Amino acid sequence: MPSKKESTLSVHNLSSCQTCGxxxxxxxxxxPDVLLMVEKARVTCRFKAGQVIFYSGNDPLGIFTIQxxxxxxxxxxxxGAAHTLRLVGPGGALGYRSLFxxxxxxxxxxxxxxxxxxxxxxxxxMNIFKSYPHLAMKxxxxxxxxxxxxxxxxxxxxxKGASERIAEALLFLQEHFxxxxxxxxxxxxxxxxxxxxxxxxxxxxxxEGLIDQTDGRSIRILSRDLLRERTEIR
Amino acid sequence: MPSKKESTLSVHNLSSCQTCGxxxxxxxxxxPDVLLMVEKARVTCRFKAGQVIFYSGNDPLGIFTIQxxxxxxxxxxxxGAAHTLRLVGPGGALGYRSLFxxxxxxxxxxxxxxxxxxxxxxxxxMNIFKSYPHLAMKxxxxxxxxxxxxxxxxxxxxxKGASERIAEALLFLQEHFxxxxxxxxxxxxxxxxxxxxxxxxxxxxxxEGLIDQTDGRSIRILSRDLLRERTEIR
DNA sequence: CGTGTTATTGAAGTGTATCAAATTGCGTGG
DNA sequence: CCACGCAATTTGATACACTTCAATAACACG
Numbered sequence: 001m002p003s004k005k006e007s008t009l010s011v012h013n014l015s016s017c018q019t020c021g022x023x024x025x026x027x028x029x030x031x032p033d034v035l036l037m038v039e040k041a042r043v044t045c046r047f048k049a050g051q052v053i054f055y056s057g058n059d060p061l062g063i064f065t066i067q068x069x070x071x072x073x074x075x076x077x078x079x080g081a082a083h084t085l086r087l088v089g090p091g092g093a094l095g096y097r098s099l100f101x102x103x104x105x106x107x108x109x110x111x112x113x114x115x116x117x118x119x120x121x122x123x124x125x126m127n128i129f130k131s132y133p134h135l136a137m138k139x140x141x142x143x144x145x146x147x148x149x150x151x152x153x154x155x156x157x158x159x160k161g162a163s164e165r166i167a168e169a170l171l172f173l174q175e176h177f178x179x180x181x182x183x184x185x186x187x188x189x190x191x192x193x194x195x196x197x198x199x200x201x202x203x204x205x206x207x208e209g210l211i212d213q214t215d216g217r218s219i220r221i222l223s224r225d226l227l228r229e230r231t232e233i234r
Numbered sequence: 235m236p237s238k239k240e241s242t243l244s245v246h247n248l249s250s251c252q253t254c255g256x257x258x259x260x261x262x263x264x265x266p267d268v269l270l271m272v273e274k275a276r277v278t279c280r281f282k283a284g285q286v287i288f289y290s291g292n293d294p295l296g297i298f299t300i301q302x303x304x305x306x307x308x309x310x311x312x313x314g315a316a317h318t319l320r321l322v323g324p325g326g327a328l329g330y331r332s333l334f335x336x337x338x339x340x341x342x343x344x345x346x347x348x349x350x351x352x353x354x355x356x357x358x359x360m361n362i363f364k365s366y367p368h369l370a371m372k373x374x375x376x377x378x379x380x381x382x383x384x385x386x387x388x389x390x391x392x393x394k395g396a397s398e399r400i401a402e403a404l405l406f407l408q409e410h411f412x413x414x415x416x417x418x419x420x421x422x423x424x425x426x427x428x429x430x431x432x433x434x435x436x437x438x439x440x441x442e443g444l445i446d447q448t449d450g451r452s453i454r455i456l457s458r459d460l461l462r463e464r465t466e467i468r
Numbered sequence: 469c470g471t472g473t474t475a476t477t478g479a480a481g482t483g484t485a486t487c488a489a490a491t492t493g494c495g496t497g498g
Numbered sequence: 499c500c501a502c503g504c505a506a507t508t509t510g511a512t513a514c515a516c517t518t519c520a521a522t523a524a525c526a527c528g
């Protein structure tokens with residue numbers, strides 16, 4: 001665990017990839033050689049919680065990587081309901097699907113908490129990939145996993161009931177983004193249901209002793225194993 | 235349109251990529267150089283309608299490309315219901331997601347009609363991609379589009395009702411695989427619903443003059459435009 | 469021709485969305 | 499520090515689209 005004295009963003013004037021805490025995690029910044037090319041092309045940008053990083057329908061101008069903070073990719077249904085497609089934390093990237101498909105964004109990117117991002121323009125990305133072909137294989141592996149996850153969640157939406165999906169959501173959100181205090185609405189958007197159904201299911205889970213929500217609005221998981229059982233249809 | 239005298243498979247002893255009708259469509263067989271490498275590695279294999287090409291859970295051994303016929307990727311829900319993830323026709327490929335994600339197959343591949351496939355072993359694929367990095371970019375673009383389509387269908391599953399999804403299914407299946415006489419069950423598996431709901435919706439569409447199903451079991455679309463309107467929520 | 473698959477129709481049940489109203493909790497500014 | 503305002507949460511009542519089950523009819527097939 002890296003030390004973290006400040007509760008706000010830990011590095012406010014990050015000037016180099018060399019000192020970036022994510023330089024070993026990121027898709028792009030794998031080898032020292034690549035790091036040099038990224039270094040020259042990159043621009044740092046910051047977003048506050050709730051701000052939109054890019055809008056669905058626009059053309060991608062490059063790729064964002066996340067140094068700090070949390071971002072959600074979301075689509076708005078015609079009726080106005082928002083659904084969360086993917087959640088991306090430090091070390092992750094944004095905009096690569098649209099860029100490589102040569103399509104407009106099909107989802108918007110919204111900062112869930114205050115973020116520090118790194119932007120690399122499209123032209124530079126293409127140069128970097130031309131110079132270091134192994135990066136394409138790495139990204140290929142990454143997108144392939146994205147595809148599996150999307151198809152899995154799609155199948156869950158068909159086969160499973162709301163409570164199974166909510167149990168999955170609780171486990172996933174706690175495992176990957178435990179520091180975040182997720183609202184009932186956000187859980188609903190991730191699980192593909194409504195806040196009301198989340199609330200009723202949570203109180204059911206509480207009655208069964210799977211979770212505890214007496215501490216304000218936060219949710220404490222009492223038994224991961226029992227909760228995981230609830231992700232399977234009975 | 236290529237001439238097609240026989241109703242069965244048109245080429246029964248395909249001995250060379252040079253004569254393969256799909257050599258310009260396929261992901262892998264783009265340039266003459268690549269074609270030579272594929273030529274040496276490839277094996278032809280045939281499957282009859284209904285046969286399984288690979289099973290969910292197994293490890294990928296290479297990539298299949300489709301010369302002739304139609305294949306569906308399907309997942310079985312624990313309760314036994316099958317859902318169609320993707321449909322792949324001539325020029326398309328199978329098994330690439332799992333191979334590049336280095337994961338087991340998460341879906342099974344089933345021949346919808348008699349098929350002639352071309353198998354290229356994993357090791358050869360890797361060699362080919364090492365020699366021709368631009369192929370990785372091409373595949374990256376392809377998988378990125380797969381990902382968009384998966385996420386779109388996932389969202390449709392949440393936002394839209396069964397009739398909207400069935401309208402979409404009719405348009406899609408007719409546009410891409412018109413020669414195939416799809417059963418109500420297959421339409422249901424593609425639209426994410428049940429055969430009964432498909433039947434009731436079809437007779438509703440017929441009452442509205444959108445389709446005609448008096449000719450046996452086949453479905454004739456009377457107005458693509460009106461049907462497309464029915465893919466949007468009212 | 470039988471036999472199994474596909475299609476069709478009907479009735480019944482149910483999970484979840486929707487809507488509305490009350491309550492809680494949190495952040496903000498006085 | 500308290501009061502205020504607003505968003506998040508909670509609860510209840512209602513509606514309904516869809517699934518499920520069952521039983522029959524039509525078709526394709528060997």
